[in-house]
Structures are given as structure tokens and as C-alpha cells.
Amino acid sequence: MNLFTHYREAITGLIDELIKAGDLPAGLDASRITVEPPRDPSHGDITTNAAMVLSKPAQKNPREIAALLAAKAEKLDGVQAVEIAGPGFLNMRLSDDFWHARLRDVLDAGVAYGDSALGAAAKVNVEYVSANPTGPMHVGHARGAVFGDVLAALLEKAGFDVTREYYINDAGAQVKVLARSVHLRYLEALGQDITIPEGLYPGDYLVDVGKALAKSEGDKWKDAPESDWIDLFKDFTIAAMMELVKADLLALGVKHDVFSSERDLVENGKVDEALDFLKDNGLLYQGVLEPPKGKLPDDWEAREQLLFKATAFGDDVDRPVQKSDGTWTYFAADMAYHLDKYRRGFAEMIDVWGADHGGYVKRMQSAIKALTDNKGTLDVKLCQMVSLLDNGVPVKMSKRSGTFVTLRDVVDKVGKDVVRFIMLTRKNDAGLEFDFAKVTEQSRDNPVFYVQYAHARVNSVMRMAVEELSADVVNDDAIHGASLERLDDAAELSLIKLLAQWPRMVESAATAHEPHRVAFYLGDLAAEFHALWNKGKDNKGLRFIIADDVDLTLARLAMIRAVANVIASGLQVFGVTPVKEMR
DSSP, X not given: OOHHHHHHHHHHHHHHHHHHTTSSOSOOOOTTOOEEOOSSGGGOSEEEOHHHXXXXXXXXXXXXXXXHHHHHHTTSTTEEEEEEETTTEEEEEEOHHHHHHHHHHHHHHGGGTTOOOTTTTOEEEEEOOOOOSSSOOBHHHHHHHHHHHHHHHHHHHTTOEEEEEEEEOOSSHHHHHHHHHHHHHHHHHTTOOOOOOTTSOOOGGGHHHHHHHHHHHTTTTSSSOHHHHHHHHHHHHHHHHHHHHHHHHHHTTOOOSEEEEHHHHHXXXXXXXXXXXXXXXXXXXXXXXXXXXSSOOTTOOOOEEEEEOGGGGTOSSOEEOBOTTSOBOHHHHHHHHHHHHHHTTOSEEEEEEEGGGGGGHHHHHHHHHHHTTTOOXXXXXXXXXXXXXXXXXXXXXXXXXXXXXXXXHHHHHHOHHHHHHHTXXXXXXXXXXXXXXXXXXXXXXXXXXXXXXXXXXXXXXXXXXXXXXXXTTSSHHHHHTOOGGGOOSHHHHHHHHHHTTHHHHHHHHHHHTOTHHHHHHHHHHHHHHHHHHHHHHHOGGGOSOOTTOHHHHXXXXXXXXXXXXXXXXXXXXXXXXXXXXXX
16 A cells, blocks of 8 residues: 555545535646655655645635645544645644554565556566677676666566566677687687787687687688678677676576567568658658767768658757668667567667667657657666775776676675665666675675665564564464554654555656665665664663563564565565575
């Protein structure tokens, strides 16, 4: 139950009653009405802007409308008091019984608490990673991989039908460069001394690919011209690289549903099909672009090109779709790929890209509008770089890759759960530092440890309760049937109120496509729980286990079990396993 949605529906119901009674005019638009937590908890539990939203169309003073609503809101279930504040905010305080009932919701639902029908099974395509198949994943890929994977899980929890997709860029010039690099490793496997020239891939990860080709093909491509072996080497190497990519991603807990190939799109005529569609709709023309703003590149020349009318759909300039040699641009292939997604039933598309592709966003969004007659949407989430450190010192490149630190190196060193959680501790478009020393230390400054410690601490209390009171007294049935009305301390009620915000957090984070909000929420929940634990050190009456008051003990065990449930629910979205004890 999203309690804020519940009370928003109740408020709109009260507005309908006031309209029927003639106190408000008919036809009022309630779409901008919000019900949310007040910024200052001392103002109440929920607040609504309803009176101010309705004031102008109703031609009434907002405080007058607030007074009408307040008189009715006081009678709503769970509402203890209503206050009118400022220009017309309506602040409501909810009863302790209401909060105890929400705690019961958490206990009943377990880890499924927060599951929502918001998405109504609408299909969403989340494309992420989509790195060129030229080598192992590097630590920069980890951020986009985790962000996309967790966003997909978050959308699923919010009720969307999600497909996780990876786009293989296997038709570009970089694939030829890769094949040439492997041919050198093939010659090396045949016993030749090689030198890898500038511009080719030097990583040791290609050594085994060269050996495999030498074993399967013998020496027949040793002296053959490139035109004879290039296609074979491309196919073999792409397959090998994608096996490597999938293994690296699986080590991070990432698994895609669909792998789409750029080359397949080109060979199946999908690019021609997309461009024909644009041409038939008058959206392509032969023209000359204006020179780039700022310093003019030395190789720039004014020439006629086939251009897409991107400016008609919100872009800054029209965009070329054909190169001077007659082949399609990357943009043309990307347009075809997104049209293919749309035709597969995905009107809502989310792409996760590196921040260096920021200049590409507007053109792709304009293309989606043109190709789908404004029926498709594309949200592009840009992920900033990750700075890899160890005790504040930059980490050197991996010998295996030759140029970067691999994702597998990082996962092997700290574990996938740590990597996944840390990657969500900053908003995707903000830079992120990943310090090996800090992400593995057991301190409050380490968000992974702090949240996991809260879950482990709950389990520790449960074990202690069984030891002190026996399993006959402390068991699932007894905890589930606990007298929750015994939870009346302000700190306890504050913790319960935070637990009750989890369904709203799921829906708002899913709607905004911002999974980092979950990490922030889990940090806040862990902090509130640890604070309550610490209060018990100073005040024996607030301890979770009070041997001579079994009813109160069971109620508090129910409360902290709910904390563990919600932490586990959030970690499930993150693809992180909650721990029962810290090592």
C-alpha cells in the first residue's frame, strides 16, 4: 500500500463530494494535486497542495477551500488531526493505529513489500552496456551495467514488463581492427615474432583467441591476403569476445534477455527500411550543413549530404545519415535499431549510455519521434566515469587488458555485491569514486557495510531473543501476532513511518528512472535502525529484548523484522544478497 496514493485518492473523493454539494464548481482538474510527506516532520505525516491547485479554477481563496477539505478530511480513516498551514497547505497527522497497521503490512508481505501495480504490465525495453565487442568489460562499463540492471529490476517491482537488451556494435570499423589484431595473435601462435602497431588492440586477452584459430585453421591464413581471412576472423573473434563479455557481466550478476546485432540489422535491410520510411514521409533531403561552431576542424569541408530533418523534432541541427562512400552512418543504423525495438512492441525505451555520448541524445530522441509518429519515447540515462582508487591512490591499468582495469578484476577483489551497491550510491550523471580500501572497511562511512550491518544486526537480535526467552516464546507465529500497539515511543513510530514510505519510494524511483534513490533510502533506514539500537544502550526501556515483558519484546522483534524485510526488499532490487551475520 502506497499510503500517499491512498490519501490522494481519498482527497480527490472529498473534492467530488464538495462538487456534488455545490461548494466547488464542476470540471476541476485534480491532476496536479499531490499528497506527500511534509519537508518538516513536525508539520504532520502527510501534506497536500489540493486547495492551492484548485484555487484559481474554483475562483476561491485557497484557505477557504482548505477549510472545506479539512472538515471532511478529519473524518477519514486513520486521520487524527488536520491543520491548515501557510497559503493553504493541508497537513494531516495519522493515528498510531494507522502506523501499526502499516507495520502489519510489512510483516504480511515480507520481501514482496513495495511490489506495485503502477506499471500495469506496460512493456519497457532497457538497453544497457552495449559495449563494442572488442575486449573484456572495464570498470567504467560496470556502472552502466549495474545502473541498467537495477533500473530494470526496479521497474519490474513497480509492475512493468521489462526486457533487458544488449546491442552488439559488430558492423563498424573497430571490428576490422579487432580482426587484424587477432590475426597477429594467430601468427604469434604459429611461432612468428610479432609487433603490435599503434591503432591495434594490444591486450593479452586476444592471445587465446589467436591460439584457438591456429588450432582450428592451421596455417592456411598465414600468408593469405586480408580479403581472404578478414570475415572469418571477424566472426570468430566477435563470438569469442561476446562469450567473454557475457562471462564478465554474469560475474557482476548481470544477464540480458536479448542480444541484438547491428550487422544483422544492416544485412537484413532494416537500415534501408528505416531510411525509406523517412524518405517517404519527406524527412530526408540532400543538403549542406553549416560548419561546426567554434574552431573549424582542419578536415571540414562543405559538401552535399543526405540529411535527416532532425530540427523538425527538437534537435539543434539536421543530421547526416550517409557517409561520403555511400555507406550508412552510425546514426542511421541506430535509427533502424530503435525502430526495430518499437516494432517489437516497445513504445517505451530506456537507453543507458556513457557520459561521452551526451551529444548524441537529442538526435536519437528526434529520430524516435519521427519514426514512431510521436508514439514512442526514449529516455537516455548518461553514466559518468568511475575513478578507481586504493586508499586514495589511482589504480594502475590491468596487464590483461593492456589499457584499462577490467570489471572482472574489480569483482574478483571485492565481490559483486559491493560493486553493485557502490555503483548506485551516486546519481548516474555525477562522478563516482570507487576506493577499494573504503568500500571494504567496516565503518559507518561505507554504505554497503552500514546497510548490511543493519540486516545482520536484526538477525543477531532474533538469535539472542531465542536464547534468552526460548524458541517456544519467540517464533514466527508469536512475532506475527505481536501486540503492535505496545510500540508507542516516538523513535519507534518514526522508524515505522520510514518503513511505510518504501512503496512510495519504489514507485517514485521507478517513475523517475533513478535507482540511486533506493540506495539513499536504505542508508536512511539503516541509520534510523542503528540510532534506535543505540538509544537502547542508554535507556534500558528501549531495548529490543526485555526479558520481563514478553509482549513488548515480541512487538519490537516484529518491528525490527519489518526493517530486515524492507532492507532485503531493497537489496533484492539491487541484486545484492542480504547477510545474516557480519564476518
